[in-house]
Amino acid sequence: MKHIFSIIALPPATIGLLLSVSGHAFAQDKKAPFEEMAACQEITPNEARLACFDFTLARVLQARENGDLSVIDRAQVQEARRQLFGFSTVPLPALFGKNEPSEQIEAISTTLDRAVRDNQGRWLFHLTDGSQWRQVDNETYHLRPVQGDEVRVRRATLGSYFLNLASNRAVRVRRE
Structure with a gap:
């Protein structure tokens, strides 16, 4: 009862x-x-x-x-959307009911865990939320990333993303 x-x-x-x-x-x-x-x-x-x-x-x-039915609250839906930000996934309305424009995440803010350059000179950013973002353009960025720097990743046009590290200019990235 x-x-x-x-x-x-x-x-x-x-x-x-x-x-x-x-x-x-x-x-x-x-x-x-x-x-x-x-x-x-x-x-x-x-x-x-x-x-x-x-x-x-x-x-x-x-x-x-x-295990055939799961119920989560709005805060859990928002956290799941935040964790999926940047991935090409199943359309979120299929997972989380209505996908109102006001519910879509346009940007995330977190801090830098570490950043490394690959053998082609492109940056790979590891963020404290566990996400990894790789530079996708061929620009040369003279960054001096420091653990704990503020990071903002925002949605750009045509499914691309920009990452701003501290006060540096934006780097075009994709989620890995």
Whole structure:
């Protein structure tokens, strides 16, 4: 009974943000469990409505226990988007519901862990968030990167990215 109240007490936006379903009855329609719960609200007799909620919630909890259903909140979605920034991935709406322009990450700010040059003289930047960014243009940049320097990576046109290291000019990069 404790689980019923904790799950139902969650805001609907939290419950519905991520629904990863595979190999289960919910696999045909990802909205099915929550549409079923919404349909339960329409039932007038209290006992029947409670029975509907109990049945539907039991299916949702079983799917979660089996690993067929995952629920994450908005903060976790934003962190996942931040970690995926710069990668060519599955379109995020498929993973995280609506992909409103206001929810898209246009830039990240972090600090430099280290930077090295490869054998072609191009920079490879290792950032403290664990991401790695490689210079993709043939420009020669006279940088003096220091661990702890502020780094900003921003989205540019046509799927490219620019990395600004401290107050130096931008370097065109790609995520590795």
